[in-house]
Amino acid sequence: METKVNVLDKGYVKLETNNVMGDDLSPVNDAKVSFDRESDEFGDKEGRLLDFLGREGHTSPFRHSFLKFEIHAPLMVARQWWKYVIGSDHAEQPLRNQDPHEAWNESSRRYVTESVEFYIVEADEWRSAPENRKQGxxxxxxxxxGEKLTEELIRNYEEGHRRYQEAIEAGVAVEQARLFLPAYGLYVRWRWAGSLQGVCHFLNQRLAGDAQSEIREYAEAVHTLSKQHFPNAIDALVRN
Structure with missing residues (x-):
């Protein structure tokens, strides 16, 4: 069973399989408890029930199952992803202050000086600004x-990294020295845990065609890893 998918040039998504709670049968039985019933194995009837729950928006049975991931991604991806922890409660109440079904813990350059890595956009990967749209x-x-832009990007990273190292060597506190690092291309590492519904809410939005391509690649990795444990439940909730 696959546990890790590499993404972009240095990133990855890793599913912590020891911290997966549930399988396709879990939301089935969490729904059936309303009628004091339970299924011992997953079959066509159980699949139809999952499809019905997803289609009709009966999502609470999907909140009892959980997944936990470790992600290594550029900061620009991490900050888009963060929206699914703060400021959202699944898809139903997006204005609540915090999603009680998701958790996030990130490595901090205030405390550590781990290897500095940046996302390098290859020469053939630069995209133009869209016409008649403000984003995308x-x-x-x-x-x-693209070749010139990649060269300039690398020079910018190298200069920022050099100044960061010089500041540390001069005795500057790490929490301030990090200001010299170019932010949005800097790779960060974090743990993300969420209910099955919370993960599917993320997938529905970030697998969409209008999602930024970098985070869409990460969503595809999450989708691949999650479907190994919840193939029918994922299909019931993720409609892209």
Missing amino acids: SGEPLPLEQ
Whole structure:
């Protein structure tokens, strides 16, 4: 069973299989408890029940099952992902202050000076600004222009890293020295745990065609790993 999917140039999503709680039968029986019934194995009838629950928005049975991941991603991806912990409670009450079914713990450069890694956009990966839209991406930029942009990006990373190291060597507190590091391309590592419904809410939005391509690649990895444990439940909730 696959436990880790590499993403982008240095990132990954890793499912902590020892911390997966439940399987396809779990939301079935969590729904059937209303009628004091239970299934011992998953079959066509149970699959139809999951489809019904997902289609009709009866999502509470999906909140009893949990998954936990470790993610290594650029900060620009992490901050988009963070929205699914603070400011959202699944898909039903998006204005609540905190989702009680999700958790997030991130490595902090206030405390550690682990290896500095940056996301390098390859020359053929730069995208143009879209026409008639304020966000998102348009067509790929010409390769020659992309080559220059990648060179400039690497130079910017190297300069920021050099100044970061010099500040530390000069005795500056790590929590301030990190200000020299270019932020949005910096890789960060975190643990994310969520209910099955919370994970599917993330997937529905970040697998969509209008999602930023970098976070969509991470969502595809989460989808691949999660379906190994909840293949029918994921299909019932994720409609993209």
